[in-house]
Amino acid sequence: xxxxxxxxxxxxxxxxxxxxxxxxxxxxxxxxxxxxxxxxxxxxxxxxxxxxxxxxxxxxxxxxxxxxxxxxxxxxxxxxxxxxxxxxxxxxxxxxxxxxxxxxxxxxxxxxxxxxxxxxxxxxxxxxxxxxxxxxxxxxxxxxxxxxxxxxxxxxxxxxxxxxxxxxxxxxxxxxxxxxxxxxxxxxxxxxxxxxxxxxxxxxxxxxxxxxxxxxxxxxxxxxxxxxxxxxxxxxxxxxxxxxxxxxxxxxxxxxxxxxxxxxxxxxxxxxxxxxxxxxxxxxxxxxxxxxxxxxxxxxxxxxxxxxxxxxxxxxxxxxxxxxxxxxxxxxxxxxxxxxxxxxxxxxxxxxxxxxxxxxxxxxxxxxxxxxxxxxxxxxxxxxxxxxxxxxxxxxxxxxxxxxxxxxxxxxxx
Numbered sequence: 001x002x003x004x005x006x007x008x009x010x011x012x013x014x015x016x017x018x019x020x021x022x023x024x025x026x027x028x029x030x031x032x033x034x035x036x037x038x039x040x041x042x043x044x045x046x047x048x049x050x051x052x053x054x055x056x057x058x059x060x061x062x063x064x065x066x067x068x069x070x071x072x073x074x075x076x077x078x079x080x081x082x083x084x085x086x087x088x089x090x091x092x093x094x095x096x097x098x099x100x101x102x103x104x105x106x107x108x109x110x111x112x113x114x115x116x117x118x119x120x121x122x123x124x125x126x127x128x129x130x131x132x133x134x135x136x137x138x139x140x141x142x143x144x145x146x147x148x149x150x151x152x153x154x155x156x157x158x159x160x161x162x163x164x165x166x167x168x169x170x171x172x173x174x175x176x177x178x179x180x181x182x183x184x185x186x187x188x189x190x191x192x193x194x195x196x197x198x199x200x201x202x203x204x205x206x207x208x209x210x211x212x213x214x215x216x217x218x219x220x221x222x223x224x225x226x227x228x229x230x231x232x233x234x235x236x237x238x239x240x241x242x243x244x245x246x247x248x249x250x251x252x253x254x255x256x257x258x259x260x261x262x263x264x265x266x267x268x269x270x271x272x273x274x275x276x277x278x279x280x281x282x283x284x285x286x287x288x289x290x291x292x293x294x295x296x297x298x299x300x301x302x303x304x305x306x307x308x309x310x311x312x313x314x315x316x317x318x319x320x321x322x323x324x325x326x327x328x329x330x331x332x333x334x335x336x337x338x339x340x341x342x343x344x345x346x347x348x349x350x351x352x353x354x355x356x357x358x359x360x361x362x363x364x365x366x367x368x369x370x371x372x373x374x375x376x377x378x379x380x381x382x383x384x385x386x387x388x389x390x391x392x393x394x395x396x397x398x399x400x401x402x403x404x405x406x407x408x409x410x411x412x413x414x
Contacts, residue, residue, distance in 0.1 A: 061411055062402035065150065066395060073148060074398045075381050076116030080155060080338070080366050081373045082123050083108040086132055088139025103373055108136070109143035112152065115377055117144065118401055119153030121369055122165060122202070130169030130200055137201020150402070151410030153366070155204035155252070158193055159224060170196040176209055177223035180232065183239040190243025190251075198249050203408050206252045206300060208240035210287035211259040220259050220271060230283045234290035241294040250404060252338055253291040255302030256327060257309070257316055258284030266303045266346040270315060277308045289331060297404055298336045299327060301364065303346035315347055318355065323363030336365045336400050343371035353379030360389055365397040 066074075084098040085091040088109045091099065096106040105111045112120070120140060127133050137154050144152035156165050161175025173179065173189040180186075190208070197205060211221045213228045226236040237253060244251040255266075260283065262271035273280070288299065301323060303315040310321035317339045327333050339359050347355055356367055356376035360383075370376040383389040405411050 061414060062399060062406050064414065065148075065402055065411060066399050069148065069398070071384060072381065073116045074394055075377060075384070077118030077150075077398045077401050078360065078365065078367050078380065078394075079115065079117055079370065079373060079377060080119035080121050080153060080368050081111075081117070082121050082126075082369050083111050084125065086126055086128050086136060088136055088143060108140060112140055112143040113146060115373065116147070117152065118150075119155060119204070119366060121155045121206075124165050127166055128168070130166075133166065133168075133200040133202075141201065145412075149412035151405060151408070153204050153250075153401070153405065153408075153410070154202045155206055155368075156197060156202050157206045158197055158202075159207040159209060160189065160193070161223060163224060166197060166200065166202075169200065175223040176226045176236070180226040180236055183235055186226075186236050187239040187243035187246075190240045191247045192243075194244045194247025194249040198247065202249070203410070204250045204252060204298065205244050206254065207244065208237050208251065208253060208291075209255070210237045210253050210291060211255055212283055212287070214261040217261070217263070220262050220265050226287075230286035234287045237287045238290045238294045241291050241296045245295070245297065248408075250297035250336075250408060251291075252298035252300045253288065253296045254300035255304065255340060256288055256299050257302070257304060257306050257322055258288065259302065259304060260284045262304070266340065266344055268345040270303060270305055270346040272305045272307065272313070275306075275308060280306065280308060285331075288327075292331055292333050296335065297407070298338050298366075299333055300338045300340060300368075301327075302340050303344055317342075317347065317364065318350075318358040318362050320362040328363060334400075336404050337363055338366040339364045339368050341369035342367060342376070343369050352376045356380050357383045357389060360393065360397060365400045 084095040085108045089107050091107050099106055099111060103111045105114050126136065140154065141152050144150065157163050158166055159176065160173035164172050171192060173193065179189060194205060209221060209224045210233065211225050212230060212233055213219050213221060213225045215228045226233040241251045241253065257280065259271060260273050260275060262273055264271040301316045303317050305313045305315055306322065307313045309326060310319045316322040323337055327337065342352065342355055352370055352372040352375045356370060356379050359367055360380060367376065380389065384391060384394050402411065
């Protein structure tokens with residue numbers, strides 16, 4: 001089935017060629033053998049190679065590196081913004097102005113170095129061709145490693161269907177709803193997606209979607225969801241995570257605690273799940289439990305309120321109940337917690353500095369796409385200096401990020 005679907009939905013079949021540059025040291029995040037797949041992004045794309053991984057330096061190395069970082073370097077590891085430009089150093093006048101306006105620096109490399117960033121997310125304005133994305137990734141990795149030697153988490157939305165930022169050198173698979181029910185196809189699509197994006201220097205895929213739809217309505221997520229049956233969706237999510245992480249990239253399952261029956265788009269305003277705790281546990285929570293059982297690297301937290309679990313009605317991204325108590329303590333998730341984009345309408349009424357502080361305090365480890373990085377970065381820095389955020393909480397977050405980077409081959413061996 002996969003080969004047929006890939007043939008029907010393949011797009012932008014340019015060569016990955018020399019783009020296989022920035023993630024070649026990424027080990028598999030799982031030990032299972034990879035499914036046998038054919039690279040269907042075109043005969044030239046199939047020539048891209050992924051080098052044998054370096055040995056995982058292990059958690060002890062992450063702790064050693066943490067102890068050597070300055071406060072500014074630790075805070076930088078928490079942030080994953082979007083920068084302007086398709087090259088790390090050479091930018092257009094418009095891109096330079098945009099970067100200066102938002103970040104105070106002209107080029108993507110200067111932004112990475114200036115804020116000592118731990119990650120970056122690509123949007124469509126960052127990508128043109130496979131070779132160009134690979135060169136951009138290599139340039140940004142060089143900037144990130146220039147002082148600390150620590151590599152960069154490079155993330156992209158590449159779910160398949162309409163949420164596919166890369167189009168060159170990759171296969172555009174159909175949306176989750178089309179593949180749903182065929183676990184092998186889902187796993188192989190995840191594996192092939194991971195191999196193709198890693199050839200362009202990307203090491204984090206913001207997928208799979210674990211949100212359920214509601215019988216009779218597509219809700220806010222639509223065909224990005226595997227469906228309305230929690231057990232079926234759990235099986236598909238498990239397969240997708242296995243495929244992606246079997247290729248050597250980190251998967252970010254989303255959007256905790258699940259959109260469920262909501263019809264409100266969190267890009268616009270805050271969705272509120274009007275369901276009981278029992279319903280949430282029986283339905284929306286189930287696919288996330290499956291992802292955690294599959295050792296998913298990242299859980300991406302949505303801007304969603306679930307009053308039955310957190311009566312304060314706060315967005316999950318600033319809710320210690322939904323992150324620390326439910327996701328960490330109840331489900332035992334020990335990986336990286338990432339917020340959804342902090343520039344979205346659901347949290348637009350919150351000051352970017354306060355939003356960043358509250359997200360970290362609630363248990364988030366990576367802050368995705370703040371609309372005002374200087375304000376958010378400065379606020380977290382000041383909050384640690386004044387004790388509003390404890391050094392322990394900051395170190396917890398940074399250590400989780402560094403442990404993931406150790407798995408991805410992004411830490412210096414020492």
